Amino acid sequence: MQGANGSPALQGVERTIATLGVLIASFMNVLDSTIAVVALPSIAGSLSATPSQGSWVLTIYGVCLAVVLPLSGWIARRFGQIRSFMVAVVIFTLTSWLCASATSFDQLLVFRALQGMSGGLLLPFSQSIVLRIYPPEEHGKALGFWGLTAAVAPVAGPLLGGFITDHLGWPWIFYINLPLGAFSVWACFTILRRFESETRKDPIDFVGLILLVVGVISVQLALDRGHELDWFASTQVRALVVVGVVCLISFLVWEMDIEHPIVDLSLFRSRSFALGSTMTALFYGAFFLSAVLYPLWMQTTLGYTASAAGLVMATTSVFPIISMPILGARLRRLNPRNVVLLGCTLMFFALLLHAMVTIQVSSTYLTTVRFMIGVTMPFLWMPLTVLTLVGMPPDKMDTATGLSNFLRMLAASIATAIGITLWDDRTVVHRADLIQAVSNPTVERQQFFETVRQLGDDPESVWAAIEFMVFQQSRTMAQQDVFFACAAVIVGVALMSLMMPSRLPSSTTRTVTAVD
Numbered sequence: 001m002q003g004a005n006g007s008p009a010l011q012g013v014e015r016t017i018a019t020l021g022v023l024i025a026s027f028m029n030v031l032d033s034t035i036a037v038v039a040l041p042s043i044a045g046s047l048s049a050t051p052s053q054g055s056w057v058l059t060i061y062g063v064c065l066a067v068v069l070p071l072s073g074w075i076a077r078r079f080g081q082i083r084s085f086m087v088a089v090v091i092f093t094l095t096s097w098l099c100a101s102a103t104s105f106d107q108l109l110v111f112r113a114l115q116g117m118s119g120g121l122l123l124p125f126s127q128s129i130v131l132r133i134y135p136p137e138e139h140g141k142a143l144g145f146w147g148l149t150a151a152v153a154p155v156a157g158p159l160l161g162g163f164i165t166d167h168l169g170w171p172w173i174f175y176i177n178l179p180l181g182a183f184s185v186w187a188c189f190t191i192l193r194r195f196e197s198e199t200r201k202d203p204i205d206f207v208g209l210i211l212l213v214v215g216v217i218s219v220q221l222a223l224d225r226g227h228e229l230d231w232f233a234s235t236q237v238r239a240l241v242v243v244g245v246v247c248l249i250s251f252l253v254w255e256m257d258i259e260h261p262i263v264d265l266s267l268f269r270s271r272s273f274a275l276g277s278t279m280t281a282l283f284y285g286a287f288f289l290s291a292v293l294y295p296l297w298m299q300t301t302l303g304y305t306a307s308a309a310g311l312v313m314a315t316t317s318v319f320p321i322i323s324m325p326i327l328g329a330r331l332r333r334l335n336p337r338n339v340v341l342l343g344c345t346l347m348f349f350a351l352l353l354h355a356m357v358t359i360q361v362s363s364t365y366l367t368t369v370r371f372m373i374g375v376t377m378p379f380l381w382m383p384l385t386v387l388t389l390v391g392m393p394p395d396k397m398d399t400a401t402g403l404s405n406f407l408r409m410l411a412a413s414i415a416t417a418i419g420i421t422l423w424d425d426r427t428v429v430h431r432a433d434l435i436q437a438v439s440n441p442t443v444e445r446q447q448f449f450e451t452v453r454q455l456g457d458d459p460e461s462v463w464a465a466i467e468f469m470v471f472q473q474s475r476t477m478a479q480q481d482v483f484f485a486c487a488a489v490i491v492g493v494a495l496m497s498l499m500m501p502s503r504l505p506s507s508t509t510r511t512v513t514a515v516d
Contacts, residue, residue, distance in 0.1 A: 020183075020187065036057050059225070063216075065120040067220075068118075070263045093182065095114045096177035127389070140327075143382065144378075162305075214244075215251055267399060277408075282493050283384070286351070289416055294312075294313065301359065315371040337497055350369060387500060423479060
């Protein structure tokens with residue numbers, strides 16, 4: 001393969017090093033979305049913050065990341081894809097060091113905001129650069145490699161976070177990014193900088209930019225804070241929702257008529273992009289909610305430690321690590337509709353197994369069902385990602401990856417907010433039903449209560465144990481309801497798969513070539 005100016009395209013060792021450099025940057029970004037979850041109590045205690053304030057370490061990162069994702073296409077056109085990616089890696093690595101070195105909670109929030117903004121560029125740029133590195137016939141395999149970061153990092157985050165926090169201290173959840181970031185910067189600077197994309201200085205759409213930023217921030221804050229503030233019972237949440245919805249609708253109307261939009265919404269005219277990104281968002285929302293809810297339930301209801309829950313969740317990544325690149329390399333020879341239907345069927349039954357857990361469940365059962373969720377990932381992630389992106393013109397690839405990842409992350413936020421609220425609400429309902437059932441007089445219950453009264457001088461401890469059993473049972477039954485809802489979403493994805501083509505679109509994306 002020859003480049004535009006006669007220099008060879010990437011291959012061999014150079015391509016391997018460049019791939020590792022790009023994927024490591026993407027892995028860091030996704031990892032930092034979840035690694036701080038189990039460290040929040042330590043962070044809050046160390047920096048004199050309340051538990052409620054501690055959650056802002058996650059919120060501000062997610063908000064700033066979500067704001068930047070749709071802007072990645074415009075940033076690439078304005079400053080160059082490779083240059084923007086390298087600057088983002090440098091900023092992400094630097095702010096990781098600053099987060100670890102923060103001496104106050106306010107400092108940490110500022111540095112996490114900057115880290116989230118740079119991370120918002122790592123995700124879409126890494127995806128589009130990987131597609132440029134590999135020839136069209138290997139795009140499935142390339143997306144398989146990239147998909148590992150999205151499948152493994154969310155699960156590895158709590159596992160690494162728990163271990164590092166327990167043994168090294170919370171600053172090291174950020175310090176571990178330093179060698180990873182340094183390698184990524186070196187690989188990109190050494191190999192990829194000569195393959196910079198063309199730039200053009202389009203006028204800046206300030207109106208669209210402001211509407212997008214304000215709308216995304218408002219919606220994201222409403223999703224993140226709604227559960228804590230009791231949703232629409234809170235004036236703050238209502239105001240955020242109104243501002244967010246009005247700004248986003250105004251943004252959509254404005255972008256349709258402007259000559260140089262900040263986000264190219266014409267991508268949704270592509271049936272493959274619209275269908276693929278929508279299906280990916282739905283399935284990923286269900287997957288992400290299961291990854292959030294399961295360890296929370298294990299820790300708050302079954303008494304698992306953070307490290308033990310992380311070990312259970314780690315089995316989710318075993319199958320994707322092995323199978324994603326293999327399936328990606330063979331995807332073009334398969335009917336993607338059948339592959340997605342297989343994935344939906346497997347995930348549907350895996351979620352039903354999630355919903356069948358009891359408070360007496362064994363750790364073997366827990367790890368097995370998480371492994372089964374991991375088995376479903378390649379059969380859904382790979383064909384839907386390829387359907388969304390392959391065939392996209394090169395000049396629209398950065399915008400396409402940014403928009404598709406934005407929809408995916410937004411779906412994860414919405415699913416988490418709805419899922420946690422549903423979990424709490426159904427817990428209240430089930431607890432009331434259980435208490436009513438226990439209160440109904442029967443011969444068996446009267447005998448049980450008589451036994452309790454004869455236990456001695458401390459019947460309160462026995463009643464406390466009964467109350468805890470009711471809590472455990474109601475919490476577990478509520479979790480079952482949430483997983484049934486997730487299974488219903490997967491049924492919807494399966495029905496949508498019937499609209500997929502029987503063959504994936506051919507790629508028009510060029511491999512990486514050097515430019516003057």
